[in-house]
Amino acid sequence: MKKILALCSLALMGSNAYAFSQETHKRIVIDAVNYMAQNPTTTQYNKLKQYANANNLTINALANLLGQAAYDVDDFEDTFFCGAITGDCVQAPLWGAAQSIVKYTSYWHFQNHTQGADSHGNDFGGYNYEKLTVWGNVDSLAATWLKGDYLDDGAGGETGWFRADDTQYNTYGVTEANYRVDSHSNYSMYDDFEEMPFQPIDNLGQYWYQSFLQSGQPQLLGFVFHTTDLLQPHHTWTTSALNHSSWESWVKDYYDQEDLNNLQLVRSAMATFTPIAKNSQDIRPLLTQGGAFSYAQGGIVLNSQDHYDRLTTAKQVIPHAIAMVVHLLNHAMVSR
Incomplete structure (x- = not known):
């Protein structure tokens, strides 16, 4: 609790x-x-x-x-991506306020009905740029901006070049773990943004419902x-x-x-x-x-x-x- x-x-x-x-x-x-x-x-x-x-x-x-x-x-301030080179971890893109990505936490708010089961074993997956069947400029901009960037996994985890590590929050160990309801993950799924299989929003709902x-x-x-x-x-x-x-x-x-x-x-x-x-x-x-x-x-x-x-x-x-x-x-x- x-x-x-x-x-x-x-x-x-x-x-x-x-x-x-x-x-x-x-x-x-x-x-x-x-x-x-x-x-x-x-x-x-x-x-x-x-x-x-x-x-x-x-x-x-x-x-x-x-x-x-x-x-x-x-x-929610619970999702940080870290620069592949710098190791700097941030919760939003600089350009996000003018688009539909204001904070990276929004990537947990999808359930992709254009695809079937995901790599976690969910019946429908969440946002995954690599698996999108419809996309547009914002999706492509994000994938370009975040290419190679990794999900913050706390101190001692993934780092940038020369072990640069400005971790802000253990997103993989807390947020992803919370939303991993009845499914499975490994960190290699989250070390490159353009291939990340985010957990779907129904798992988010299930986690908070169980908490309630x-x-x-x-x-x-x-x-x-x-x-x-x-x-x-x-x-x-x-x-x-x-x-x-x-x-x-x-x-x-x-x-x-x-x-x-x-x-x-x-x-x-x-x-x-x-x-x-x-x-x-x-x-x-x-x-x-x-x-x-x-x-x-x-x-x-x-x-x-x-x-x-x-x-x-x-x-x-x-x-x-x-x-x-x-x-x-x-x-x-x-x-x-």
Whole structure:
């Protein structure tokens, strides 16, 4: 538990909000709680209220806390790449603020549905530049910028030339190990960026869900909800480019104006998910259902900036993202 709390503190060190999509993550979680409040007989809303009371929170305060935690995952300071020559380790590229790569932690936020099982033994892998089937300028820029760079594995591990070693954080020994749920790794997988098979986002969600079940802390449950990235088509087609940033910006800008969180659409989306069995603690099958949906329905937004194309996709993926969080909340309330 000390390790979990230390990572939580580390996660909150970065307080600057860089990405509009963080706000969308927060809104999705708050809307999921609102849906439960309006549908108490078909959801675990009453248990959610009891959980809020047990944590000395109103239901609105709990929704905000969970949403903020989902937002905060993009600010984790837990992933550093180190220069192949210099050994200097950094958590973001110099040019990232103007693109969709603000921190390298975002590479854990993909589930590649264009490929099958990965080298770790996961049914779907995460981001792996070598295995991409769609890519664009940001992907190529990152692979060029980071060519030969390695994942920080702490003091005494991989180094630059002449044993240069400016390690900042044992990313391989902590972050990758945490997200290695039910899979296997060796460090040689992470000594060249352009070949790195990052763990998929469903493993991230599973790690934090297990942490929540052990501790009962709402912040840890909120971290799980960043997995709504699985309803963002770029995260299942797997690319940092191809209108990635402009699509996410469009969703934020039109979230209210186009009623993307319409609760009638959420109600319909609820039925498309298979609920997690009460006696199971593995949420990954549900998460993968969400990823499969965005992969099947949302590919057009990688190649079109047309408002109607984006609206058609958003009216599907946002209600499904909200519904996925409702299912996760339902399971969490009967499993803790």
